[in-house]
Amino acid sequence: MKNFIYTSDIVDLNNFIDKSIKLKQLPNKYSMMGNNKTLGMIFFNPSLRTRLSTQKAAQNLGIKAITMNFNDEGWPIELEDKVVMDQNKSEHIKEAARVMSIYCDFIAVRAFPSLESKKKDLEDKVINGFKRYASVPVINMESSIAHPLQALADAITIKENKKNKSPKIVLSWAPHPKALPHAVANSFVNITKRMDAKLTITHPEGYELNSDVTNGVYVTNDQNEAFKNADFIYAKNWSSFNNYGKVFKKDLDWMITKSKMNLTNNAKFMHCLPIRRNVVASDEVIESNNSLILNQVENRIYSAQSVLKTIIENG
Amino acid sequence: MKNFIYTSDIVDLNNFIDKSIKLKQLPNKYSMMGNNKTLGMIFFNPSLRTRLSTQKAAQNLGIKAITMNFNDEGWPIELEDKVVMDQNKSEHIKEAARVMSIYCDFIAVRAFPSLESKKKDLEDKVINGFKRYASVPVINMESSIAHPLQALADAITIKENKKNKSPKIVLSWAPHPKALPHAVANSFVNITKRMDAKLTITHPEGYELNSDVTNGVYVTNDQNEAFKNADFIYAKNWSSFNNYGKVFKKDLDWMITKSKMNLTNNAKFMHCLPIRRNVVASDEVIESNNSLILNQVENRIYSAQSVLKTIIENG
Amino acid sequence: MKNFIYTSDIVDLNNFIDKSIKLKQLPNKYSMMGNNKTLGMIFFNPSLRTRLSTQKAAQNLGIKAITMNFNDEGWPIELEDKVVMDQNKSEHIKEAARVMSIYCDFIAVRAFPSLESKKKDLEDKVINGFKRYASVPVINMESSIAHPLQALADAITIKENKKNKSPKIVLSWAPHPKALPHAVANSFVNITKRMDAKLTITHPEGYELNSDVTNGVYVTNDQNEAFKNADFIYAKNWSSFNNYGKVFKKDLDWMITKSKMNLTNNAKFMHCLPIRRNVVASDEVIESNNSLILNQVENRIYSAQSVLKTIIENG
Numbered sequence: 001m002k003n004f005i006y007t008s009d010i011v012d013l014n015n016f017i018d019k020s021i022k023l024k025q026l027p028n029k030y031s032m033m034g035n036n037k038t039l040g041m042i043f044f045n046p047s048l049r050t051r052l053s054t055q056k057a058a059q060n061l062g063i064k065a066i067t068m069n070f071n072d073e074g075w076p077i078e079l080e081d082k083v084v085m086d087q088n089k090s091e092h093i094k095e096a097a098r099v100m101s102i103y104c105d106f107i108a109v110r111a112f113p114s115l116e117s118k119k120k121d122l123e124d125k126v127i128n129g130f131k132r133y134a135s136v137p138v139i140n141m142e143s144s145i146a147h148p149l150q151a152l153a154d155a156i157t158i159k160e161n162k163k164n165k166s167p168k169i170v171l172s173w174a175p176h177p178k179a180l181p182h183a184v185a186n187s188f189v190n191i192t193k194r195m196d197a198k199l200t201i202t203h204p205e206g207y208e209l210n211s212d213v214t215n216g217v218y219v220t221n222d223q224n225e226a227f228k229n230a231d232f233i234y235a236k237n238w239s240s241f242n243n244y245g246k247v248f249k250k251d252l253d254w255m256i257t258k259s260k261m262n263l264t265n266n267a268k269f270m271h272c273l274p275i276r277r278n279v280v281a282s283d284e285v286i287e288s289n290n291s292l293i294l295n296q297v298e299n300r301i302y303s304a305q306s307v308l309k310t311i312i313e314n315g
Numbered sequence: 316m317k318n319f320i321y322t323s324d325i326v327d328l329n330n331f332i333d334k335s336i337k338l339k340q341l342p343n344k345y346s347m348m349g350n351n352k353t354l355g356m357i358f359f360n361p362s363l364r365t366r367l368s369t370q371k372a373a374q375n376l377g378i379k380a381i382t383m384n385f386n387d388e389g390w391p392i393e394l395e396d397k398v399v400m401d402q403n404k405s406e407h408i409k410e411a412a413r414v415m416s417i418y419c420d421f422i423a424v425r426a427f428p429s430l431e432s433k434k435k436d437l438e439d440k441v442i443n444g445f446k447r448y449a450s451v452p453v454i455n456m457e458s459s460i461a462h463p464l465q466a467l468a469d470a471i472t473i474k475e476n477k478k479n480k481s482p483k484i485v486l487s488w489a490p491h492p493k494a495l496p497h498a499v500a501n502s503f504v505n506i507t508k509r510m511d512a513k514l515t516i517t518h519p520e521g522y523e524l525n526s527d528v529t530n531g532v533y534v535t536n537d538q539n540e541a542f543k544n545a546d547f548i549y550a551k552n553w554s555s556f557n558n559y560g561k562v563f564k565k566d567l568d569w570m571i572t573k574s575k576m577n578l579t580n581n582a583k584f585m586h587c588l589p590i591r592r593n594v595v596a597s598d599e600v601i602e603s604n605n606s607l608i609l610n611q612v613e614n615r616i617y618s619a620q621s622v623l624k625t626i627i628e629n630g
Numbered sequence: 631m632k633n634f635i636y637t638s639d640i641v642d643l644n645n646f647i648d649k650s651i652k653l654k655q656l657p658n659k660y661s662m663m664g665n666n667k668t669l670g671m672i673f674f675n676p677s678l679r680t681r682l683s684t685q686k687a688a689q690n691l692g693i694k695a696i697t698m699n700f701n702d703e704g705w706p707i708e709l710e711d712k713v714v715m716d717q718n719k720s721e722h723i724k725e726a727a728r729v730m731s732i733y734c735d736f737i738a739v740r741a742f743p744s745l746e747s748k749k750k751d752l753e754d755k756v757i758n759g760f761k762r763y764a765s766v767p768v769i770n771m772e773s774s775i776a777h778p779l780q781a782l783a784d785a786i787t788i789k790e791n792k793k794n795k796s797p798k799i800v801l802s803w804a805p806h807p808k809a810l811p812h813a814v815a816n817s818f819v820n821i822t823k824r825m826d827a828k829l830t831i832t833h834p835e836g837y838e839l840n841s842d843v844t845n846g847v848y849v850t851n852d853q854n855e856a857f858k859n860a861d862f863i864y865a866k867n868w869s870s871f872n873n874y875g876k877v878f879k880k881d882l883d884w885m886i887t888k889s890k891m892n893l894t895n896n897a898k899f900m901h902c903l904p905i906r907r908n909v910v911a912s913d914e915v916i917e918s919n920n921s922l923i924l925n926q927v928e929n930r931i932y933s934a935q936s937v938l939k940t941i942i943e944n945g
Contacts, residue, residue, distance in 0.1 A: 028351055036658050038686060048389050048411070052418040055381050056353060066685050069388060073699060074678050075904065084882075084908040086807045091904035095923075096678070099903065102928045103682040177401045252399075273414065274390065274406035278399040293410070298417045343666055363704050363726070367733040370696050371668060384703060492716045567714075588729065589705070589721035593714040608725075613732045 001314050003131050003138045004307045007148045007191045014195075017159050020152070020299075020306035027060045027305065033312055034063030040104030041067045041141065042074075044111040044126065049273060049300055050141045050149065054108060057304035061312070066104070079125045093126070097133035106137050106311065113144035113181050115245030121145065122210075137311045139304075142183055145210075149307065150272050151187035153299035155195060157292055158232060160299075161268055166196045167231035168265070172223060173203030174280040175254050176237035179247050184272050185238050186213050193217065202226035204249050210241055223254060227263040234270040235281050256281035261290070268292045316629050318446050319454045319622045322463045322506045329510075332474050335467070335614075335621035342375045342620065348627055349378030355419030356382045356456065357389075359426040359441065364588060364615055365456045365464065369423060372619035376627070381419070394440045408441070412448035421452050421626065428459035428496050430560030436460060437525075452626045454619075457498055460525075464622065465587050466502035468614035470510060472607055473547060475614075476583055481511045482546035483580070487538060488518030489595040490569050491552035494562050499587050500553050501528050508532065517541035519564050525556055538569060542578040549585040550596050571596035576605070583607045631944055633761050633768045634937045637778045637821045644825075647789050650782070650929075650936035657690045657935065663942055664693030670734030671697045671771065672704075674741040674756065679903060679930055680771045680779065684738060687934035691942070696734070709755045723756070727763035736767050736941065743774035743811050745875030751775060752840075767941045769934075772813055775840075779937065780902050781817035783929035785825060787922055788862060790929075791898055796826045797861035798895070802853060803833030804910040805884050806867035809877050814902050815868050816843050823847065832856035834879050840871055853884060860894040862922075865901045865911050886911035891920070898922045 001009055010016045023029075039058045043051070051067065058065040068074060077096050078089035085092065100107045111126035127143035140148055158169065169192050171185060190213060192199045201209065201219045208219070220226050227233065235256045240246045255278070261267060269281065269291045277283055285291065316324055325331045338344075354373045358366070366382065373380040383389060392411050393404035400407065415422045426441035442458035455463055473484065484507050486500060505528060507514045516524065516534045523534070535541050542548065550571045555561045570593070576582060584596065584606045592598055601608065631639055640646045653659075669688045673681070681697065688695040698704060707726050708719035715722065730737045741756035757773035770778050788799065799822055801815060820843060822829045831839065831849045838849070850856050857863065865886045870876045885908070891897060899911065899921045907913055916923065 031351075036661075036690075038689065040682065043388070046387075046389050048383070048406070049414060049418075051383065051388065052355065052381060052415070056418050059353065059379055060351075064689050066682060068678070068681065072387065072676075072702065073673070073681065074676050078907070082908070082913060085906040086880075086909050090906070091678070092907050094907075095903055095905065098924055099679060099927050100682070102924060103679075103686050103931065250401075273410055275410065276400040276405070277393070277407050277409075278397070279401050283397060294413055294417065297414050301418065346666075358703070361702075361704050363698070363721070364729060364733075366698065366703065367670065367696060367730070371733050374668065374694055375666075387702065565716075588725055590725065591715040591720070592708070592722050592724075593712070594716050598712060609728055609732065612729050616733065 001310045004148060004311070005127055005131055005138065005140045006146050007151050007187050013155070013191070016306065017156050020156050020302045021160065023306055023309065024302045027301070030309060031060065031062045033309065034058065034061040037063045037105040038103065039063050039065045039106045039108060040100050041065055041108045043067065043069050044071060047110055047141065049297060050110060053300035054141060054304045056301050057308055060305050061308055063308065079129055093129040094133045097130045098135070101135040104136060106139060106308065107134050108139040108141045110141040111143055115179050115181065115239060118244040139307060144181065145183055145186055147183040147187045149300065149303050150184055151191040153296050153303040154188055154234070154270065155191045156299045156303060157270065157295045158195065161292060161295065162231065164231065166198060168198045168200065168229050169232045169234065170226050170230040171199065171201045171234045171236065172226065172256065173207050173254060174235040174237050174256055175250065175252050176276060176280060177250065179239040179245050180237050182209060182238045182241060185209055185236050188234060189213050189217060200226050204254060206240055206243065206248060207238065208242055209238065223260065224263055227260055230264040230267045232270060233261065233264060233267045236272065237280060252279065255279060256285050258282060258284045261285055266290065270296060273297065316625045318452050319463060319626070320442055320446055321455070321461050322466050322502050328470070328506070331621065332471050335471050335617045336475065338621055338624065339617045342616070345624060346375065346377045348624065349373065349376040352378045352420040353418065354378050354380045354421045354423060355415050356380055356423045358382065358384050359386060362425055362456070364612060365425060368615035369456060369619045371616050372623055375620050376623055378623065394444055408444040409448045412445045413450070416450040419451060421454060421623065422449050423454040423456045425456040426458055430494050430496065430554060433559040454622060459496065460498055461502045462498040463502050464615065464618050465499055466506040468611050468618040469503055469549070469585065470506050471614040471618060472585065472610045473510065476607060476610065477546065479546065481513060483513045483515065483544055484547045484549065485541050485545040486514065486516045486549045486551065487541065487571065488522050488569060489550040489552050489571055490565060490567050491591060491595060492565065494554040494560050495552050497524060497553045497556060500524055500551050503549060504528050504532060515541045519569060521555055521558065521563060522553065523557055524553065538575065539578055542575055545579040545582045547585060548576065548579060548582045551587065552595060567594065570594060571600050573597060573599045576600055581605065585611060588612065631940045634778060634941070635757055635761055635768065635770045636776050637781050637817050640782070643785070643821070646936065647786050650786050650932045651790065653936055653939065654932045657931070660939060661690065661692045663939065664688065664691040667693045667735040668733065669693050669695045669736045669738060670730050671695055671738045673697065673699050674701060677740055677771070679927060680740060683930035684771060684934045686931050687938055690935050691938055693938065709759055723759040724763045727760045728765070731765040734766060736769060736938065737764050738769040738771045740771040741773055745809050745811065745869060748874040769937060774811065775813055775816055777813040777817045779930065779933050780814055781821040783926050783933040784818055784864070784900065785821045786929040786933060787900065787925045788825065788827070791922060791925065792861065794861065796828060798828045798830065798859050799862045799864065800856050800860040801829065801831045801864045801866065802856065802886065803837050803884060804865040804867050804886055805880060805882050806906060806910060807880065809869040809875050810867050812839060812868045812871060815839055815866050818864060819843050819847060830856050834884060836870055836873065836878060837868065838872055839868065853890065854893055857890055857893040860897045863891065863894060863897045863899050865899070867910060882909065885909060886915050888912060888914045891915055896920065900926060903927065
């Protein structure tokens, strides 16, 4: 593993999950591994879990983390090639990536989509620009279309909590007042497709995800049907993909409630957080013994730590 | 000590002050104590002394500090229970506190009052919410109604500088152009009430502090009378408590001047900073040999370090 | 060296450059030198290279760096003496500098000019205020009129890359859409004047730099003439000094292009970054083998590290 941009950068997923679970047992075992190494973390968007868990992962390996909020502490960057830069962008991504590569041993980047131009968002220009121009490994802390550190934490959580060899996992759309990206859903689908699991996606009509991602996955608009026999319910909102970035359903019909959870095979409840209580899911579901949300939170440390450790070992 | 929310969390104040003064002699003596521990510092409001001194205290104990400006780098949090979160709050304090507890071994929080709703501010919801939902110790870096790290630093400073067993300490209101919280005044009163000292509070009419705090303390509206025989003058502005958050006196009559200091028993001058020069106090007073403002600043390190150390020892 | 405010704080420049180049060979050789020391870095303006390279330099010496964005995370500071502080400035620079001196072993400051009042900017009040009131060493991370850490990195880069004993160095004005400070140009002129080099400055009429700085340096308005036989072309935009802060030439005539570089003695190209591509210089020039921009970036680490190390040794 040279970079960690998409879940596909993990070659042997099952083995990677196992190694991450092992790391969790002795998180400080490799505390000298990152000696004299620096992780540059740059944020174009807000973050709580990613910001903290990635710093914690770095600390556990003895890596020094430097954080930078690019918009406030830096300036807008130009992504397009051959542009006459006489407008508001002060620096080209070529320089930004090359400069970061000189000061840091890894570059981690968070950059959300505009949700305005589907074409541009699908190119995932910021993270791929950093990958292209950096001379050090680049790690995706959530890009326009992917959140692989979250997906890896989710996969670890599923492996730790599954009760049968090939559990039924349901990714269910849930309501949200704002237009949200597809990154978490995309990466979750991509990683669970590679696990020993039966994946179902359920969402209201009009909320189809990118068919390149959901290709081969069973999709239904009947949430109740989807929940039957489910072992894991993964709730997540996303805005429309076809009617790009639009939100046309704001009622709470699709909220995950206790009565819906009762349709399942005593399923575990998952969500990547932050979660809108009593919108995405009811208090009852979030607080129930079947809720794994804090397990996912904890596994964000070992997801990031496992990626950093693997990159160092392969370096 | 499990948490440090209010000065009342210190059980044996005199002993705690003595231990803090001892720590100051050898600040790096316990530099391995915090090995592999992380302090999460979250700010809902600006900070200079608290930000730096708490980081320095953590460093002295070998604790890694991670800072986060919650408003810019995160998002607004919901404090109310059972709310349908379909407005502008992205995350509930329950999740925020529980998540921070997974990534950090201590959580330090700064959250000022609104100065709009007295009832809400008195509930001190942010710091108490973190205390309630966190599974790790929570430290108050100034809340709606208390600033115990400042008060402890002030108590250390008084103990170091008092010339008689039971000094006369005067907390004097002073002018300020903006509406300020009551937190510093509250915690100062609460801590000095427990010291061997004679406390007097003086302020213009209409600036009475919360009577639950000042209960039993001598209060006068005659600043000159108050200053007589004083050993310490602690200047501080606060907005009206009864006419909540209002400022109805902006002239400089109550500024601490050299001629007022001349009424005292060669009193030391104290203020928590930042200080508006020639508004709260004159340049002359601030720069005089009797000014202890930088001693207070320095003791902020040992106040925070003593709290962190005690929490680790009790943990 | 007690402070590093201007390039003139380096007494023996040639020796200092040599020591910096030596440090670059073994950057972690002195990793215990800064044990228990804290560098406070305060930013009144954005920064990428300075922010990261100074942190990296501190890490290499084992110094803990604390960053603070003064405007967002703190408040506006008062620079004038004897002011009645009843307006928007919450703290005087006297307190800010003295407080930082208690928590930090070094203070590094970035504060750009207003480009509105030439008189005020020339006084360089923020950095000089910190120097005056701090009791610990103060380091300039770019002030109103100087950027000595950049100039030192530039001098190191020239020494490493020069092919003859006394190279011809050309500082060329180049276009930019916004009004920029004179700090980089000033410090570059000041440091190259002291090197074994032939310095030429070229700019359009009306863009004369401060004559106190350029005194004794050959200046021409003919860019083509200037480039003849040049060994180094240092491109930089600055706003008018005489017509203070004004921009009255926005066309791209003065952009550094390949055909202009062809007039030189196979000159190296330099710029401090961030660079507006195809405005300040063409893509071709920036990407050419003769471009030293990333060498300058790398030398920012050793420039800062050499300054910190020297300050510690002299302390």
